[in-house]
Amino acid sequence: MAPAVILLLGWMLVPLTATLYFSFKKYLPLRGDSLENGLEWVGFQNYTRFVGSSSFWPSVQTTLIIVGSVLVITVILGVLLALLLDQPMWGQGIVRILIISPFFVMPTVSGLVWKNMFMDPINGILAHLFRFFGAEPLQWLSQASLQSIVLIVSWQWLPFATLILLTAIQSLDSEQLEASEMDGAPALSRFWHIILPHLGRAITVVILIQTIFLLSVFAEIFVTTAGAFGTKTLTYLIFQRVLESQNVGLGSAGGVYAIILANIVAIFLMRIVGKNLDR
Amino acid sequence: MGQIVLNKVQKKFDDVEVIPPLDLTIEDGEFAVFVGPSGCGKSTLLRLIAGLEDVTSGSIQINGRESSDIPPAKRGLSMVFQSYALYPHMSVRKNIAFPLRMAKLDKAEIKSRVENAAAVLNLTDYLDRRPGQLSGGQRQRVAIGRAIVREPSAFLFDEPLSNLDAALRVGMRLEISELHKRLDTTMVYVTHDQVEAMTMADKIVVLNAGVIEQVGSPLDLYHNPKNTFVAGFIGSPKMNLMTGEVAEKAGAQTLGVRPEHIAVSDSAGEWSGVVGVSEHLGSDSFFHIHETGLAETITVRADGEVNFKHGDQIFLTPRTDMMHKFDGGGNRIV
Ligand SMILES: Nc1ncnc2c1ncn2[C@@H]1O[C@H](COP(=O)(O)OP(=O)(O)OP(=O)(O)O)[C@@H](O)[C@H]1O
Numbered sequence: 001m002a003p004a005v006i007l008l009l010g011w012m013l014v015p016l017t018a019t020l021y022f023s024f025k026k027y028l029p030l031r032g033d034s035l036e037n038g039l040e041w042v043g044f045q046n047y048t049r050f051v052g053s054s055s056f057w058p059s060v061q062t063t064l065i066i067v068g069s070v071l072v073i074t075v076i077l078g079v080l081l082a083l084l085l086d087q088p089m090w091g092q093g094i095v096r097i098l099i100i101s102p103f104f105v106m107p108t109v110s111g112l113v114w115k116n117m118f119m120d121p122i123n124g125i126l127a128h129l130f131r132f133f134g135a136e137p138l139q140w141l142s143q144a145s146l147q148s149i150v151l152i153v154s155w156q157w158l159p160f161a162t163l164i165l166l167t168a169i170q171s172l173d174s175e176q177l178e179a180s181e182m183d184g185a186p187a188l189s190r191f192w193h194i195i196l197p198h199l200g201r202a203i204t205v206v207i208l209i210q211t212i213f214l215l216s217v218f219a220e221i222f223v224t225t226a227g228a229f230g231t232k233t234l235t236y237l238i239f240q241r242v243l244e245s246q247n248v249g250l251g252s253a254g255g256v257y258a259i260i261l262a263n264i265v266a267i268f269l270m271r272i273v274g275k276n277l278d279r
Numbered sequence: 280m281g282q283i284v285l286n287k288v289q290k291k292f293d294d295v296e297v298i299p300p301l302d303l304t305i306e307d308g309e310f311a312v313f314v315g316p317s318g319c320g321k322s323t324l325l326r327l328i329a330g331l332e333d334v335t336s337g338s339i340q341i342n343g344r345e346s347s348d349i350p351p352a353k354r355g356l357s358m359v360f361q362s363y364a365l366y367p368h369m370s371v372r373k374n375i376a377f378p379l380r381m382a383k384l385d386k387a388e389i390k391s392r393v394e395n396a397a398a399v400l401n402l403t404d405y406l407d408r409r410p411g412q413l414s415g416g417q418r419q420r421v422a423i424g425r426a427i428v429r430e431p432s433a434f435l436f437d438e439p440l441s442n443l444d445a446a447l448r449v450g451m452r453l454e455i456s457e458l459h460k461r462l463d464t465t466m467v468y469v470t471h472d473q474v475e476a477m478t479m480a481d482k483i484v485v486l487n488a489g490v491i492e493q494v495g496s497p498l499d500l501y502h503n504p505k506n507t508f509v510a511g512f513i514g515s516p517k518m519n520l521m522t523g524e525v526a527e528k529a530g531a532q533t534l535g536v537r538p539e540h541i542a543v544s545d546s547a548g549e550w551s552g553v554v555g556v557s558e559h560l561g562s563d564s565f566f567h568i569h570e571t572g573l574a575e576t577i578t579v580r581a582d583g584e585v586n587f588k589h590g591d592q593i594f595l596t597p598r599t600d601m602m603h604k605f606d607g608g609g610n611r612i613v
Pocket residue numbers: 292297315316317318319320321322323324471
């Protein structure tokens with residue numbers, strides 16, 4: 001085997017085996033369990049307990065809602081923004097950099113900025129805006145907690161989608177658009193019949209890459225709601241089990257569930273959009 | 280149906296005048312060819328007619344209707360692009376049907392028109408393929424199919440054959456000419472290949488830097504070129520243009536004679552020279568003659584059997600009735 005393959009296998013297999021190993025053990029470091037003393041084999045107990053917890057299904061649901069909503073928002077807005085940025089306009093270079101910039105802000109930082117600068121019910125910019133229009137400021141992170149998380153994460157990922165879609169739009173042969181114009185297609189039909197199919201592959205790439213990262217969204221939740229108000233994703237639940245409850249075995253079982261969920265989502269996505277890739 | 284009239288049409292890109300004001304009439308049913316060197320504004324002129332570019336000033340009439348302000352789709356014209364511009368994600372059938380779908384024709388009508396066009400263009404077996412699965416010639420035919428189903432009042436072609444190999448080009452040239460005979464629709468065809476222009480056109484428009492140098496039938500341009508530019512551009516190999524003593528004796532600044540109007544001999548003739556490169560095509564032979572004292576090289580065309588070698592002494596006799604005289608401004612002296 002080539003060294004790269006061995007490295008890659010080790011890279012993936014070591015954490016995976018460790019997770020699998022712990023998920024079948026009772027491992028509560030604070031109660032004196034340690035690797036030196038040997039861990040008690042508990043079979044599938046961690047697995048049944050993890051699923052049995054009342055937080056499990058809501059966390060799966062929350063995860064899927066966040067992933068789904070962010071995908072829809074970033075793809076739709078990304079296409080629109082890319083169309084807009086493709087138009088010749090004054091100050092194009094600067095506008096493009098501005099649009100891309102959120103991508104360079106670390107998730108933790110952007111979570112904090114949104115929480116304290118925009119969504120703070122007393123001093124946040126949005127609160128001032130609401131008051132300016134005579135409305136009662138929204139308690140963003142408690143009253144519309146899930147929507148707020150979706151908003152923050154979408155803001156983070158919109159630049160990525162826009163950038164990929166913009167390069168795709170720019171690769172469209174302008175003669176195709178002119179031909180469709182001569183064929184009598186109005187602007188909306190040109191978008192629908194020519195531009196959108198041309199973007200199919202880029203949209204697929206955006207969806208697949210974003211899904212991988214969105215399934216493990218964490219920092220944005222950690223610094224804003226800390227998993228409260230129905231924003232506990234599967235990743236966040238595992239974090240709580242391992243670090244807050246100090247139950248490594250239970251957390252590891254959750255990790256295995258997360259892997260399974262990711263695979264189900266991936267297979268599902270491949271079915272729907274993956275056929276775009278082999279054209 | 281299908282008359283196109285350009286009236287003082289001018290086009291500037293920013294401050295660069297690509298087409299100075301020009302007048303041109305293309306009659307109904309005519310096959311008009313725009314020729315000229317690269318960058319002379321052929322495509323721009325075609326795109327102005329199509330409506331893909333706006334005129335800076337002047338007006339365009341199509342079918343007697345003022346069209347400068349009408350959007351491309353409403354001008355009743357079809358265009359075939361150099362890159363074919365097929366829609367890659369649609370099957371051949373959908374590509375050809377696209378303009379009809381946009382015109383909201385009913386399904387049965389679309390189907391019959393598409394199948395008709397496919398039959399005319401030998402595409403019936405490929406209707407369910409994607410453009411990416413077709414050869415260059417087949418793609419070209421799909422592009423033409425998409426243009427003819429709309430039954431436009433005129434077709435516009437922008438160098439449609441330039442991506443094809445030589446053999447296919449000759450075949451498609453015939454097909455397009457045949458299509459024109461059958462449909463009897465106005466066609467405007469852009470090319471930089473003067474052979475295409477000569478063989479296909481009813482009317483050739485020779486362009487140079489956006490200016491129309493001459494308009495006429497192929498034979499008219501061949502026999503009576505208005506100036507040295509047209510004389511040099513039409514005909515293959517190019518007309519020999521000579522200056523100096525020989526021209527002055529004929530009362531001209533420049534004297535032109537085509538390669539096919541010079542007789543060659545190994546013993547006697549009016550001019551003499553030394554054979555440089557010879558090109559044997561089988562049917563004809565072209566000789567490039569040096570050291571004639573007339574021009575740097577004189578090209579002559581002789582029968583395929585005539586055989587001179589590099590360095591041979593050769594004698595030339597031009598046909599005096601086939602000489603073209605031009606004045607100091609390069610214009611023909613009648
Ligand atoms: N969109 C544009 N903006 C600025 N200048 C342009 C534009 N399109 C064409 N031109 C200029 O107009 C001139 C004519 O271009 P055009 O494409 O009509 O040439 P052409 O005769 O079709 O040449 P070719 O045989 O190479 O296709 C060229 O000098 C070109 O640089």
